[in-house]
Amino acid sequence: MGILDRFRRKTSPPKRRGYAGVNTSRLFADFSTMTRSSDAELKPALRVLRNRCRELARNDEYVRRYLGLLKTNVVGPYGVNVQAKARNADGSLDAPGNKIVENAWKAWGQRGNCTVDGRLSWVDAQRLFVETLARDGEAIIRFIYNFNNIDSLAIEFVEADILDEELNWQVGMPVLAQSVSMPQMKKGGINNQGCGRGNNRNSASPKRAVSTHRRKARR
Template identity: 30%
Template sequence: MRNLLKKVFGTRRRERRFDAAKQTRLIRWALGMDRINGQLKQDYPTMVRRARDLAQNNDFVTGYLENIERNVIGPDGFRLQSLARDASGAPDAARAAAIRELWEFYQSEEFNFVSADAQQGGREFDVLVLNTLVIDGEVFIWRRPDPASPFGMRYEVIDSLDVDYLYNVERTADGGRIVMGIRLDVRNRPLSYFVREARSDFYQTGRRFELPASEVLHLFRKRFPGQVRGITRLAAAVLDIAQLDEYKEAEIIAAKLQAANCIIYEKTGVNEGLGEEADAAGNVMWDVVPGQAGLAPAGYTAKQITPNHPNSNFGAFFKAVLRGIANSVGLSYNKAAGDYESVNYSSLREASLEDRETYKTLQKFLIAKWKNPQFADFLRFSVLSGALKADFAELPRLLRHRFNPRRFSWVDPEKELKAKQLEYNLRLTDPLTEIEESGRDPEEVLDNWQRYYEMCAARGLPVAAAAPPVDEPATDKKELASDES
C-alpha cells in the first residue's frame, strides 16, 4: 500500500505555504529581523537628507508641500474659538471675547511673539512645524521661557538631525535605555532628549546637552510598536521620485539633441586637408548654428543625427508613476500633479473629498499635539503676567476651547447647497455644526449678523431678505394622487 501511495503522490513532501512568503529567483526581497528602531538607526539620516533634497530641488515635492500648506494651514491658520465658562457653568461671552482677542494679538505676524528668534508669528511658525513634520517625519519643539515676553513662552523647532541619533545605550542605570538620542524609562516613556549644539555648518559636531521631556514637544506618527523616531511621509516614494526626475531629465536632453538637428561627417574617401583641424584623437568638430548651410569636406559625407525623443509613451508612463507616488503621500493624482485633464464632476468631487480627509487628519493631529499645548501655555502665562485678568482657580473653566482649521468650499455650490438643505429638513445637521465645519466661530458669525442688523437700522436701510428656500424635487401631483387612490 505504501509503495502504491509513493507511486501516485511521489516521495517529495508537500507543504501548504503562503504565497506571500515564497522566495524565488524572480523576487529580490531582502528581509531582516531588525526591529523598527534598529532599521531607523541605519537608515534614518539618509532618508531625512534625501527627503530634504527633494523638498529643495524636485518640482513635484515642492508643489506637494505648497499644496499641504494651502490646505492644512490655509491663509488664516488655526482660528481659536474660546468656550470659556463662568462660575455657574454658563458661557462667559465677555471672557471668551477677551481670550480670543488676546490670542489673535499673540499670534500676529507683526509682533512675532511665538518663535524663540522673534522672527515668526503664529501662522508662519505653524507652517514650519508642518513642513518639518512632512519632510523629516517628526518635529521637536523646544519650549523656551522668555520673561521679557508678555506671554512668557517662546518656541524653537530643533533640527531633527541635531537630536543625537547616533547616541544609543542598551541599558541605563535606572533600567531604561537611550535610543537615537531619546532617554526612555522602563515603559518606553521619554524622559529627556540629547541634542547637539548647532554652532557649525555640519551635523554631529557640536556639544551634546540634555533637555528634559517637559521642555520638548515631540510630534510624530507612530506606525510601529516601540517606534521612537518619526519616518518621513516621503519614505515610500523617495526612490521613485528620484528615478522619475532623472528619467525626465534624460528625455529633456534627448529632446534638445533632436531639436538641435545635429550632424556628423562620415569619412568616405581620402582627404589630407583636415589634419590641422583634428584633435589628438583624430576627431574634427565644428560649431553649427540654426539656419547655417555648407558643403561637406572632400572625402566626407554629412549624416544627420535624429534621436526619437521625446518618446511617444513618455507622458503615459510619467503619469502612471506619478499616480503611485501621489497615492503614497495620501493625495489624488490630479491634486498632487496639478493635472485636471479628462476629469468630470463626479471623479473630481470624489478625489477632492478623499484629499480633504487627508488634510483634516493632519489638521487634527497638529491641533492635538501642538496647538492645544500651545494654547495651555499661552493662557497660563497670560494670567501669570496679568495680560489676562483672571485667577489661577479659573483656569480650568477658561481652558475650554476649540480650534477651527481651514475648511473647503464646495465643488458645485448649487448641488451641494440643495443637499445641505435636505439635511436641515431631515434634522441631520444644524447651523452651529455647519458654521464650525466651515472653520468659523459661531459666536463671531452671530455677532457679525447682529452688527449688520444694527448698522442697517441706524442708517434706516432695509435688511436684505433671506434667500428663498431651495425648491423641493419636482413631483408629478397626478401620479401622487393616483398612487394614494
C-alpha cells in the same frame, strides 16, 4: 471514454490556501524577509534619508508642490486657533471672558511674539512645522519659558541634525535611544533594561524632544 462522459462535471483538484507573499521562488530572491524593527532600519540610514528628502524638496517640482499643498490644505490661511468656551456658574457661556482669552491668543500669535527669533507668526510657525514634519520625518519644538515678551512664552524650532544618532544611554533615567528620551512604562513595552529603536520591536518611538542630554549632542 463514453459519449456521456463529456457531459459529466469535471472535478478540479483542491486549491491550497495561503498567502502569495510567502512565495520563495526565484522571482522573490531579492525580497528581504529579515525581521528588523523600524528603529534598527533607521540607525544606519536616518541621516542619509533626511538629506536626500531635503534635496528633493529643493530641486524636485513634485515634492515642492506636495509640500505646498500640505501647507495650504492642512494649515490653511488662518491656521489652528483657540476658541474659548468657558461657562458661568449658571451654565451660560462667559462671552466677555472668552473674548479676552481669544484676543490674548491672537496677540501672542503675532509676528515678533510667539517665536524666539521674532520672524514668524503663529500661522507661519504651523506651516513650517507641517513642512518640516513631511520633509524630515520629524519636527522638534522647544518651549522657552520666562521669555522676554508680554506672555513670557515663546517657541523655538530645533534642527534634527543636532541630535546624535549614535547616542544611546540605558543606565538609569532617562533612557536614551539614538538621542530620543524613552519614557518609563510599568506594564510591558519600554523599560530601562531593554529599550530603544532597535531593541524593542513592539515599542512605539516617542516624539523627539530637546532635553539636557540632547543639548550636549555635537552640532
